[in-house]
Amino acid sequence: MKSAFWQRLDLWARRVVPAGLSLFFVLLAALPLPVPGYSSIVPMLVLASVFFWAIHQPSLLPPVVVFAIGLIQDALSGAPMGAGAVVVLLAYGVTVSQRRFFHNRSFIQVWVGFMVVAAAAALLGWLLTAANVGLFAPSRAALFQYLLTIAVYPLVTWLLHGAQRLTPSEA
Amino acid sequence: MARVAAPLRGAAQRFALGFLVLAAFGLMFLGKSDTHFVERMRTAVTDVATPILEAMAEPVAAVNRTIAYLGELAALREENARLREENQRLRSWHAAALRLDAENKSLREMLNYRGPDRNTFVSARVVADGHGPFVKSMLVNIGARDGIEKGQAAVTQLGLVGRVTELGERSARILMITDLNSRIPVLVEENRARAILAGDNSERPQLVFLPQGTKLRPGQRIVTSGHGGALPHGIPVGVVSSVDDNGSVRVRPFVDWERLEYTQIIDYEIEAVPLSSPTSRSRGAFAPRPAAAPSGQEDR
Numbered sequence: 001m002k003s004a005f006w007q008r009l010d011l012w013a014r015r016v017v018p019a020g021l022s023l024f025f026v027l028l029a030a031l032p033l034p035v036p037g038y039s040s041i042v043p044m045l046v047l048a049s050v051f052f053w054a055i056h057q058p059s060l061l062p063p064v065v066v067f068a069i070g071l072i073q074d075a076l077s078g079a080p081m082g083a084g085a086v087v088v089l090l091a092y093g094v095t096v097s098q099r100r101f102f103h104n105r106s107f108i109q110v111w112v113g114f115m116v117v118a119a120a121a122a123l124l125g126w127l128l129t130a131a132n133v134g135l136f137a138p139s140r141a142a143l144f145q146y147l148l149t150i151a152v153y154p155l156v157t158w159l160l161h162g163a164q165r166l167t168p169s170e171a
Numbered sequence: 172m173a174r175v176a177a178p179l180r181g182a183a184q185r186f187a188l189g190f191l192v193l194a195a196f197g198l199m200f201l202g203k204s205d206t207h208f209v210e211r212m213r214t215a216v217t218d219v220a221t222p223i224l225e226a227m228a229e230p231v232a233a234v235n236r237t238i239a240y241l242g243e244l245a246a247l248r249e250e251n252a253r254l255r256e257e258n259q260r261l262r263s264w265h266a267a268a269l270r271l272d273a274e275n276k277s278l279r280e281m282l283n284y285r286g287p288d289r290n291t292f293v294s295a296r297v298v299a300d301g302h303g304p305f306v307k308s309m310l311v312n313i314g315a316r317d318g319i320e321k322g323q324a325a326v327t328q329l330g331l332v333g334r335v336t337e338l339g340e341r342s343a344r345i346l347m348i349t350d351l352n353s354r355i356p357v358l359v360e361e362n363r364a365r366a367i368l369a370g371d372n373s374e375r376p377q378l379v380f381l382p383q384g385t386k387l388r389p390g391q392r393i394v395t396s397g398h399g400g401a402l403p404h405g406i407p408v409g410v411v412s413s414v415d416d417n418g419s420v421r422v423r424p425f426v427d428w429e430r431l432e433y434t435q436i437i438d439y440e441i442e443a444v445p446l447s448s449p450t451s452r453s454r455g456a457f458a459p460r461p462a463a464a465p466s467g468q469e470d471r
Contacts, residue, residue, distance in 0.1 A: 027220065027223060027224060027227060028227075029302055030220075030224060030299035030300065030302060030310070031224065031227060031228055031231055031299065031300070032228065032231075032297055032298075032299060032300040032309070032431070032432075033231065033235075033300075035429070038300075039300035039301065039302045039307075040302070040303065040304050040306075040307070040372075041304065042300075042302040042303065058184075062184065062187070063184060063187045063188040063191050064187060064191060066191075067191040067194070067195065070195065071195075071198075071212075071216070072216055072220070074213075075212070075213040075216035075217055075220075076216065076217065076220055076224075076299055076301075076310065077301055077302050077303050077306060078301030078302075078303075078306040078308040078344060079303055079305065079306055080199055080202050081198050081199065081202045081209045081212060081213055082194075082195040082196065082197070082198030082199035082202065083195075083199055085191075085195035085198070086192060086195040086196060086199070089188060089191055089192050089195060090192060092188070093185075093188045093192075096184075125303075125305075126304075126305075128199070129305040132199065132203070133305075133351055133352070135351075139304070141304035141305075141372075142304040142305070144304075145303070145304050
């Protein structure tokens with residue numbers, strides 16, 4: 001009886017790894033670092049995380065969780081509520097629909113895939129901001145943010161691959 | 172069983188996805204019209220996240236302090252020489268300040284001048300940067316329960332940081348003066364020309380609505396004008412950094428954005444308005460009501 005309880009708790013803890021880590025990335029991105037200009041080029045860690053789980057274990061990161069994470073990110077980052085949620089949801093949807101393509105590909109190929117998805121996400125984010133503010137904001141920072149996101153992707157993936165071993169394998 | 176369920180589940184997921192995308196879009200539009208509801212949602216999240224971010228920021232701050240300490244150690248000798256020189260210069264300024272202060276006092280007495288409006292402040296810690304390429308804002312760890320209000324000014328010893336734009340119970344968002352949406356009434360200290368400082372997400376906000384024919388040059392100080400009543404008069408904002416041929420004037424803010432760990436929220440009261448009853452302030456309350464207030468009156 002007791003062991004069954006612990007087993008269930010253990011399984012539950014393993015199942016929330018994708019959502020928990022994504023949420024952790026939201027908080028991590030919000031931390032103030034004393035690097036000049038860092039706050040405007042914080043890498044889109046959440047996007048990388050959502051992309052990864054959309055390929056490997058979408059069942060543990062259902063759309064509604066992606067939506068919630070996007071909203072929390074908007075609330076903390078100061079972006080218009082819903083803008084970030086639209087971006088991560090669409091990135092998630094596109095990635096899930098292409099996940100067969102990403103399976104058994106080399107790391108470089110998946111990385112290139114992420115570059116495409118992240119570029120579309122950055123562009124969409126920029127357009128949504130323009131629609132919201134009513135003018136096209138300078139986009140140089142967005143470009144640097146994109147490049148930094150691409151650059152940290154291998155590190156994020158490496159961490160998430162480690163975390164993935166904790167999750168229960170897909171039924 | 173799983174084989175039959177999989178396509179069904181896929182369809183349901185696709186439906187959910189489409190619905191949620193629409194919901195997020197809807198929220199964006201709602202935020203444009205009914206800001207109150209969306210803002211409540213937002214502050215609910217920040218109220219919960221602020222204590223967590225505070226705890227997470229502590230180790231980061233410790234690492235930063237260590238790095239800063241090592242950096243200082245390396246530059247100790249030069250720093251010392253520079254400070255000695257600066258100290259000498261400041262001493263002469265100090266003497267000048269004392270002389271001016273005395274003169275000011277006697278002139279005020281002659282004129283029976285009422286003095287600047289009173290204000291108090293609450294100190295806040297920056298727990299999160301508003302991040303992303305299109306936002307210049309930050310979250311601080313105080314809110315409505317600490318007695319701050321929307322629209323109040325956030326400053327450091329160096330100058331104006333921004334204004335409180337969103338207020339939760341225990342968290343608040345400060346819109347920096349460099350943000351696209353920031354508009355601050357200011358004046359040029361030297362010639363008292365009024366203008367609006369308009370942020371555009373760049374490091375150097377722009378001076379707009381200057382009176383026609385105003386001649387500006389780099390180095391002139393910009394301070395808040397106090398017009399509109401929300402901000403105190405005379406908070407240093409920055410210096411004119413460049414003047415274009417076509418009349419575009421840029422300002423370099425005084426605030427050191429990279430070392431912004433704490434900020435003070437100024438509770439500004441115009442004296443003609445009756446004082447509200449003093450509220451107790453829990454966090455960072457090292458600014459009691461100013462001693463200038465006649466004692467005993469507020470206690471009643």
